[in-house]
Amino acid sequence: MExxxxxxxxxxxxxxxxxxxxxxxxxxxxxxxxxxxCRLGNINKETEYVLxxxxxxxxxxxxxxxxxxxxxxxxxxxxxxxxxxxDKVNILKVxxxxxxxxxxxxxxxYRAEAVGCTETIMYKLYKENGIEIDKTIAxxxxxxxxxxTLLLKxxxxxxxxxxxxxxxxxxxxxxxEVYGLEMLKAGTDLSSFSIDEILNLDAKKIDFKEVxxxxxxxxxxxxxxxxxxxxDLEARMNQIINEEGLDLFMLLITDxxxxxxxxxxxxxxxxxxxxxxxxxxxxxxxxxxxxVSRKKQVVPVMTENA
Amino acid sequence: MExxxxxxxxxxxxxxxxxxxxxxxxxxxxxxxxxxxCRLGNINKETEYVLxxxxxxxxxxxxxxxxxxxxxxxxxxxxxxxxxxxDKVNILKVxxxxxxxxxxxxxxxYRAEAVGCTETIMYKLYKENGIEIDKTIAxxxxxxxxxxTLLLKxxxxxxxxxxxxxxxxxxxxxxxEVYGLEMLKAGTDLSSFSIDEILNLDAKKIDFKEVxxxxxxxxxxxxxxxxxxxxDLEARMNQIINEEGLDLFMLLITDxxxxxxxxxxxxxxxxxxxxxxxxxxxxxxxxxxxxVSRKKQVVPVMTENA
Numbered sequence: 001m002e003x004x005x006x007x008x009x010x011x012x013x014x015x016x017x018x019x020x021x022x023x024x025x026x027x028x029x030x031x032x033x034x035x036x037x038c039r040l041g042n043i044n045k046e047t048e049y050v051l052x053x054x055x056x057x058x059x060x061x062x063x064x065x066x067x068x069x070x071x072x073x074x075x076x077x078x079x080x081x082x083x084x085x086x087d088k089v090n091i092l093k094v095x096x097x098x099x100x101x102x103x104x105x106x107x108x109x110y111r112a113e114a115v116g117c118t119e120t121i122m123y124k125l126y127k128e129n130g131i132e133i134d135k136t137i138a139x140x141x142x143x144x145x146x147x148x149t150l151l152l153k154x155x156x157x158x159x160x161x162x163x164x165x166x167x168x169x170x171x172x173x174x175x176x177e178v179y180g181l182e183m184l185k186a187g188t189d190l191s192s193f194s195i196d197e198i199l200n201l202d203a204k205k206i207d208f209k210e211v212x213x214x215x216x217x218x219x220x221x222x223x224x225x226x227x228x229x230x231x232d233l234e235a236r237m238n239q240i241i242n243e244e245g246l247d248l249f250m251l252l253i254t255d256x257x258x259x260x261x262x263x264x265x266x267x268x269x270x271x272x273x274x275x276x277x278x279x280x281x282x283x284x285x286x287x288x289x290x291x292v293s294r295k296k297q298v299v300p301v302m303t304e305n306a
Numbered sequence: 307m308e309x310x311x312x313x314x315x316x317x318x319x320x321x322x323x324x325x326x327x328x329x330x331x332x333x334x335x336x337x338x339x340x341x342x343x344c345r346l347g348n349i350n351k352e353t354e355y356v357l358x359x360x361x362x363x364x365x366x367x368x369x370x371x372x373x374x375x376x377x378x379x380x381x382x383x384x385x386x387x388x389x390x391x392x393d394k395v396n397i398l399k400v401x402x403x404x405x406x407x408x409x410x411x412x413x414x415x416y417r418a419e420a421v422g423c424t425e426t427i428m429y430k431l432y433k434e435n436g437i438e439i440d441k442t443i444a445x446x447x448x449x450x451x452x453x454x455t456l457l458l459k460x461x462x463x464x465x466x467x468x469x470x471x472x473x474x475x476x477x478x479x480x481x482x483e484v485y486g487l488e489m490l491k492a493g494t495d496l497s498s499f500s501i502d503e504i505l506n507l508d509a510k511k512i513d514f515k516e517v518x519x520x521x522x523x524x525x526x527x528x529x530x531x532x533x534x535x536x537x538d539l540e541a542r543m544n545q546i547i548n549e550e551g552l553d554l555f556m557l558l559i560t561d562x563x564x565x566x567x568x569x570x571x572x573x574x575x576x577x578x579x580x581x582x583x584x585x586x587x588x589x590x591x592x593x594x595x596x597x598v599s600r601k602k603q604v605v606p607v608m609t610e611n612a
Contacts, residue, residue, distance in 0.1 A: 099413050104406045112416040128434045 001034035009076035046187025138171035307340035315382035325380035352493025444477035
């Protein structure tokens, strides 16, 4: 059968990797025997923890697919976050929980919901289609929901996510609090990373109106651990600001245990952070209490104040 | 409760009107008591037949909604076919079967499938959510599917559409062949229309690569009936070509009983029709055998040959 390449976004997180695996299983159950799980980048340490826990292989690493090939996008829809030749392939389906940033010249299956994680939608698709969720699939799904919602504490969390975690944890035979914290902590191990790698872990280019910015987020179980690298991080951040002509570089160091973020803000628009959150930057840094979600608590707040 | 305005595209057809009514009922069943069925234009004769058959009112006619209001789009997603201030409102949901032409700054519920009719997706949504489909809702749904697929004969028809028509006809207590042909014929009554109105019935501006065109489609049970108006239609088509600087004006007169279209093609690129379909225009007209779908049998064929 003709191949269908199934992949999440570049710089993949646990949701992108597990959704690729879970969607591939779903397609095969529906009779699409050509479905192949793929990924557009390296596996991070959190996802590695999940795959090792289950003893399964990562999806196949690809950079692009042949012109005219069938693809299914999970956990993204923006061409900027996808394969380079997305406009030259045939998108069969999209399953995602982000804003709409795709234009097509043909109708397709598009399923998006404003929930915390793509896997919450996959969970519904399995149920709607009467497809069994086995222990491996349930573990993949619940891992991603815990990852994207930071153990259901992020403001992106919906009742649908909570319900899915409850039911999937039972099938997976895990205690979500215990398993989830172990998994999240595995993802915070920065010991093997260079400064450049840390600054690229989860970096997004965002314009807050006219303010050209990068917002990078790093999860940790202990903010002070990361702050020991502050001088080196700042030096490289200033270089990137100059190289890319940025107005602002925000590094969010997010405490996944206590649900706060320490921000390091550099660039000529750094004071926008002070205005947006009513804080005072001291030595370029401040604690943003309760802030854990870039999507819900950074982008709209910064945009409104820009 | 805050209002949620639910509407289909401008120049509404039976799918846009019935989907607005069916989605409004769906939202109310889900607890959204502020749901209001709306429309962005006049009811056509085919839709009038359906509403009269059921003895129900048309959705409320609106032109725009207040800034920041909640809306749900059915049977369209393109801002060009929607309310003028779509970028100033809060889109809660989209249910549609067209290509993706919407960009948002926030995640939302988006449900599209490459099926023949929006109501086929609504039918699935009712089932997935365990909401009862009563006789009125079933009749609205099946009417739209018959309309969009020309009694399941259009190449846009999928197995999902066929399955929905079968099950919904039983609930509605109709014979789809008999009811459907009556409904389609009601829509072909041009007696009360001016030449301008006929040329606007279902007109879409489309560029076939560099060829700036309008393609208008008129359904009929007897092509020769419409061809008695040929001289008057052509005179007005030529005026429109000059006024709008068009390269091509295609009028498709589609025989819903025998599934063919007579085309009248004017403008300096009229020969593109000859090339695309291997026909010879005589007095600006030719029969296109088996052609009934603008989306599947005109747009791609004309684009490829342009």
